[in-house]
Amino acid sequence: MLEVAFRHDFPDRALDVAFQAPGGVTALFGPSGCGKTTTINVIAGLMRPQQGRVALDERVLFDAATNLPSQARRIGYVFQDARLFPHMTVGANLRYPSRWRPGAARDFDRIVDMLALGPLLDRRPATLSGGERQRTAIGRALLSDPALLVMDEPLAALDEARKAEIMPWLERLRDEIRLPILYVSHSVPEVLRLANTLVLMQAGRVTHAGPLSGVLADPDLAPHLGAREAGALIRARILGAESDGLIRAATGGGEFLLPPGSGVAGQELRLRILAHEVILSRQAPEGLSALNVLPVRVLRIEGGLVQLALGDERMLAQVTPRSVKALDLQPGTACHAIVKTVSVLPS
Numbered sequence: 341m342l343e344v345a346f347r348h349d350f351p352d353r354a355l356d357v358a359f360q361a362p363g364g365v366t367a368l369f370g371p372s373g374c375g376k377t378t379t380i381n382v383i384a385g386l387m388r389p390q391q392g393r394v395a396l397d398e399r400v401l402f403d404a405a406t407n408l409p410s411q412a413r414r415i416g417y418v419f420q421d422a423r424l425f426p427h428m429t430v431g432a433n434l435r436y437p438s439r440w441r442p443g444a445a446r447d448f449d450r451i452v453d454m455l456a457l458g459p460l461l462d463r464r465p466a467t468l469s470g471g472e473r474q475r476t477a478i479g480r481a482l483l484s485d486p487a488l489l490v491m492d493e494p495l496a497a498l499d500e501a502r503k504a505e506i507m508p509w510l511e512r513l514r515d516e517i518r519l520p521i522l523y524v525s526h527s528v529p530e531v532l533r534l535a536n537t538l539v540l541m542q543a544g545r546v547t548h549a550g551p552l553s554g555v556l557a558d559p560d561l562a563p564h565l566g567a568r569e570a571g572a573l574i575r576a577r578i579l580g581a582e583s584d585g586l587i588r589a590a591t592g593g594g595e596f597l598l599p600p601g602s603g604v605a606g607q608e609l610r611l612r613i614l615a616h617e618v619i620l621s622r623q624a625p626e627g628l629s630a631l632n633v634l635p636v637r638v639l640r641i642e643g644g645l646v647q648l649a650l651g652d653e654r655m656l657a658q659v660t661p662r663s664v665k666a667l668d669l670q671p672g673t674a675c676h677a678i679v680k681t682v683s684v685l686p687s
């Protein structure tokens with residue numbers, strides 16, 4: 341568990357940041373200038389705030405009496421630009437933080453293997469692609485034997501193809517090494533793929549921190565993520581395949597039919613249902629081509645979004661004021677959600 345609470349006044353911006361990050365991947369999300377980089381600099385010991393407390397697994401890194409130097413904090417830092425030593429080979433860059441660590445040689449082989457860095461060891465950073473440079477930077481951070489990895493927009497400088505190349509490596513870090521990761525990002529798709537906890541920041545403060553699925557289906561928080569991204573993330577378990585190949589999955593709010601090939605019986609998944617892919621109907625609709633029509637109840641109506649209870653899950657539908665009026669939607673109204681598209685994410 342990472343616990344962060346600090347205050348710092350810059351001449352034209354006050355930061356007052358507090359949140360807790362459990363294990364797994366915590367995404368720090370918010371508009372440019374809201375204080376994300378400052379926050380991870382405070383955690384990593386690269387900036388001393390005017391007051392506060394930072395603790396990692398109950399080890400105090402910073403408080404009124406303590407200010408551990410960054411190298412004693414056991415935090416691996418991956419920057420947006422890889423910041424490799426240009427005059428050193430990839431191998432020398434990787435060995436740099438592990439020189440004085442017992443067991444470093446064993447870790448070296450394992451991490452080089454995991455990130456497929458073997459063929460690059462004799463190359464210099466200038467000869468690497470952006471994706472290869474970031475992979476090297478991730479390997480170097482891991483070889484400092486960190487207790488926490490902080491990544492400041494590690495994919496932002498990469499094009500879509502390089503992002504797609506790096507993403508599976510980040511998933512392996514999360515799933516195989518099980519190192520807690522604090523991940524700064526502007527990208528909702530990245531956050532959806534990697535994170536289990538979301539910390540939303542705005543103008544120097546944390547406006548919300550909690551499990552990703554709760555944040556996504558909260559109409560108050562939707563504007564922070566961008567209107568196109570508003571929607572739910574629902575946990576599902578595959579029951580089996582139908583005779584026509586469609587996959588039946590159970591959720592806390594009923595069963596869904598998913599495209600063929602979505603997975604095998606027993607597999608856990610997450611279903612992403614965007615608010616603009618959901619239509620509401622007061623009566624049970626007939627003669628529709630949509631596969632998924634589920635009974636829901638209106639919880640709240642906020643800024644063009646209707647929050648719906650689907651059993652014990654939460655969903656959002658984007659609805660115009662005209663439709664809210666025409667359907668007479670109010671908290672408590674029972675209706676049917678017609679889900680046009682469901683995308684399937686790994687659990």
Ligand SMILES: Nc1ncnc2c1ncn2[C@@H]1O[C@H](COP(=O)(O)OP(=O)(O)OP(=O)(O)O)[C@@H](O)[C@H]1O
Pocket residue numbers: 350351352353370371372373374375376377378379
């Ligand atoms: N050393 C500094 N002196 C004065 N102001 C600073 C300093 N460092 C950061 N700030 C201000 O603090 C605020 C937060 O900056 P920070 O870099 O943490 O934001 P960010 O959320 O990481 O932004 P971005 O997404 O653009 O990287 C900004 O208004 C910035 O101008």
